[in-house]
Amino acid sequence: MNAIIANRLFKSFEKGKIKALEDISFEVKQSELFGLIGPDGAGKTTLFRILATLLLAESGEASVDSLDVKKDYKAIRKRVGYMPGKFSLYQDLSVEENLNFFAHVFGTTIEQNYHLIKDIYQQLEPFKTRKAGKLSGGMKQKLALCCALIHEPSVLFLDEPTTGVDPVSRKEFWEMLKYLKSEGITILVSTPYMDEASLCDRVALMQKGKILDIDTPEGIIEKYPKKIWSIHASNMYALLQVARAFPNTHTCFGFGESHHLTLKNDEKDYEDFCNYVQKHYKEPFQIQEITATIEDCFMALS
Numbered sequence: 001m002n003a004i005i006a007n008r009l010f011k012s013f014e015k016g017k018i019k020a021l022e023d024i025s026f027e028v029k030q031s032e033l034f035g036l037i038g039p040d041g042a043g044k045t046t047l048f049r050i051l052a053t054l055l056l057a058e059s060g061e062a063s064v065d066s067l068d069v070k071k072d073y074k075a076i077r078k079r080v081g082y083m084p085g086k087f088s089l090y091q092d093l094s095v096e097e098n099l100n101f102f103a104h105v106f107g108t109t110i111e112q113n114y115h116l117i118k119d120i121y122q123q124l125e126p127f128k129t130r131k132a133g134k135l136s137g138g139m140k141q142k143l144a145l146c147c148a149l150i151h152e153p154s155v156l157f158l159d160e161p162t163t164g165v166d167p168v169s170r171k172e173f174w175e176m177l178k179y180l181k182s183e184g185i186t187i188l189v190s191t192p193y194m195d196e197a198s199l200c201d202r203v204a205l206m207q208k209g210k211i212l213d214i215d216t217p218e219g220i221i222e223k224y225p226k227k228i229w230s231i232h233a234s235n236m237y238a239l240l241q242v243a244r245a246f247p248n249t250h251t252c253f254g255f256g257e258s259h260h261l262t263l264k265n266d267e268k269d270y271e272d273f274c275n276y277v278q279k280h281y282k283e284p285f286q287i288q289e290i291t292a293t294i295e296d297c298f299m300a301l302s
């Protein structure tokens with residue numbers, strides 16, 4: 001069964017000048033961990049706001065748990081946990097006060113749904129009297145997740161929950177999401193970090209209000225259309241200049257500690273490329289065929 005359906009959603013701002021969403025359609029199955037992957041301005045927040053019934057689309061339909069976002073907005077709000085990207089907590093309230101506040105709004109108590117938040121809450125408990133504004137980034141995100149879960153939602157909307165969070169907390173956060181999924185909760189999560197795509201069941205790659213592709217992370221990688229190589233040398237900048245000057249270079253981008261290279265005619269150009277670099281870069285360099293990452297796929301699609 002589909003827990004979320006978006007069908008041909010359009011939304012623009014400033015009298016149509018900014019097209020935030022253009023023909024967005026996708027479905028998320030029950031208990032699926034579905035990622036919206038895309039850079040700033042892709043339209044992720046706008047999409048969350050429409051699905052969370054906080055904003056109306058110009059056209060198109062959407063439903064959450066088979067309820068219509070327009071007609072049934074009150075019922076949807078009771079079933080959905082929404083963690084907005086911009087901070088959702090009351091900075092001057094303590095950890096415990098924030099949780100109690102959200103529980104009270106939804107007519108429940110911390111005790112009633114403790115099983116869902118137990119693992120995260122135990123990490124927060126030593127700081128329960130600390131004001132939310134004084135927590136670290138990772139702790140704030142954990143508290144915000146607890147607050148979004150307090151009424152035992154069937155669907156969770158998490159807008160960039162790991163942005164600005166340290167790598168250890170990011171890892172813990174994703175482990176928590178896996179647990180929540182195993183509890184039957186459907187999760188729609190957005191992230192600008194391409195490496196987090198592999199942690200989702202399926203992802204939609206988004207850019208400038210459009211969906212470029214929807215698939216499992218493995219499916220997206222399998223569809224990558226070209227051979228790809230990683231190149232490395234002591235002077236990475238000079239290597240990039242030379243690699244880009246080779247007439248049959250298709251793309252060459254800096255990628256962490258190496259550059260990722262594609263050639264117009266794939267392996268047919270490989271030898272000529274190596275000879276060209278040897279001639280113009282003059283110093284030793286390493287080249288190795290690799291499997292594309294989600295980021296490579298994103299670049300190829302955009």
Ligand SMILES: Nc1ncnc2c1ncn2[C@@H]1O[C@H](COP(=O)(O)OP(=O)(O)OP(=O)(O)O)[C@@H](O)[C@H]1O
Binds near residue numbers: 014018038040046
């Ligand atoms: N209320 C608004 N008024 C005008 N433009 C808006 C409004 N909300 C969003 N936009 C614009 O719509 C586009 C999509 O924005 P959105 O916030 O949905 O993207 P995003 O993928 O969530 O990126 P970010 O992480 O920057 O929020 C952007 O160009 C943004 O500037």
